[in-house]
Amino acid sequence: MSVRTFLAPVAIASLILIQPAIQAIGPEPGAPFAIRSFHFVQQVDDSTFINWTGGFIYTSIKVPLKRVNSKDAPSAxxxxxLTEARAMARQEAERxxxxxxxxAMKHFPVESNKSVMDLLQDNERFRMQFGRLxxxxxxxxxxxxxxxVALELGLYLYGRNGLLGILPDRSGEYIPSMSPEGPEDEVTGIIVMIDEGLKFNPVLRPALYMSNGxxxxxxxxxxxxxxxxxxLYFKNxxxxxxxGNAGLRPxxxxATEIINNGDAVIDSSDARRILGSRSGRQALRESRIIFVMP
Structure with a gap:
């Protein structure tokens, strides 16, 4: 997969700020922003990363200490x-x-065709909630x-206080039902394999389509x-x-095709297997879905 590059200016103008999320598939108790070997981490720029499995975005900065002037009266x-120099560097690093x-967050992919910036421009309520983050x-x-002085800051994507929790509600679509071709399968979750040849980039709220659209x-x-x-996104x-959360019988x-770089199309026979199963439809309703990245 070609890692998506976010062209995020380092402007610090009137930017607004964020945070929280889930387990091994999200934040682990006592280990905030932990990064594990099985986490799928995507690089945004030279020092900003999205941990899609752990559910957070983080960045780092390194600020040199200013030269100490102990002879003259210190200025702003x-x-x-040295203590004052470190305090000034910490403040600058945080800023x-x-x-x-x-x-970078302004370019964060909320959906395959929608970024945080799009929502900030189109939705006043989202702008207000985003500012509170x-x-x-x-x-x-x-x-x-x-x-x-070196500093790493992070903010969570999931959880009640994360980015997902303030996104505009788009619920209202029903998960369709189909008649199974044979005995109804037990489906505890769905694992979608993304082939290396498909151009795909993770998004926060992706979609699954049948081959008929x-x-x-x-x-x-x-x-x-x-x-x-x-x-959830995993590496293998x-x-x-x-x-993951796909259960014992996923x-x-x-994926046979990718739409807008972030939505997956699956074969009709696979869709029938899932939609023809009550447990499969329940897995969709409960978001027990995993994408395995190439």
Whole structure:
């Protein structure tokens, strides 16, 4: 997969800020912003990343300490001691990291054809709620080295206080039902395999389509107020089965096509297997869906 590059200016103008989310498939108790070997992490720019499995976006910044002037009276720009120099560098690091994080967030892919910027332009209520998220940004790590201060800031994508929780509600679509071709299968979840040859980039609220163009899962089928991930992303099938939420009897299917780089099309026979099963339709309603990235 070609990793999507977000062209996010480092402007710190009037940017607004964010945060929280889920388990191994989201935040782990006592280990905020933990990154595990099985997490699918996408690079946004040189120091900003999206952890799609853990459910957060984070960025880092490194600020050099200003030269200490202990002889003259210290000014707003000149520290009078090493302690003051470190305090000034920490403040500057936080300001720069916040700006960088939310410059990238404006380009964050909410849906295959919609970014945070699109919602900020089109939805006044979202603009207001997005602004309130600035207080939920968390420090991922902070350290002081020889002559510098380094800071990592993160914000969660899922959870009641995350980005997902403030997205405009698009519920109202029904998950269709089909008659099974044979005995009804037990389907505890859906694992969608993305072939390496398909141009695909993760989005927060992706959709699943049948080959005839009918949508069977997407933003409109999500439960109102959903706080868990609409889709989980993993790097390989074994980790998806062991650590994901697709249960013991997942339907493992392959995407045949990608729409808008972020929505998957599946074969009609696979769709019938899922939609012809009561447990399969329930898995869709409960968002027990995993995409395995190439």
């Amino acid at each position: 720009d000149t520290p009078g001691s 720069l990291a916040m700006g960088k994080l939310f410059s 600035q207080d939920r940004v968390k420090i991922k790590s902070r350290r002081t080295g020889e002559g510098y 009918r949508r069977i899962y997407g933003p409109g089928t999500l439960q109102p107020g959903l706080s868990r991930p609409p889709v 099938l074994s980790e998806a089965r062991d650590r 339907a493992i299917i392959y």
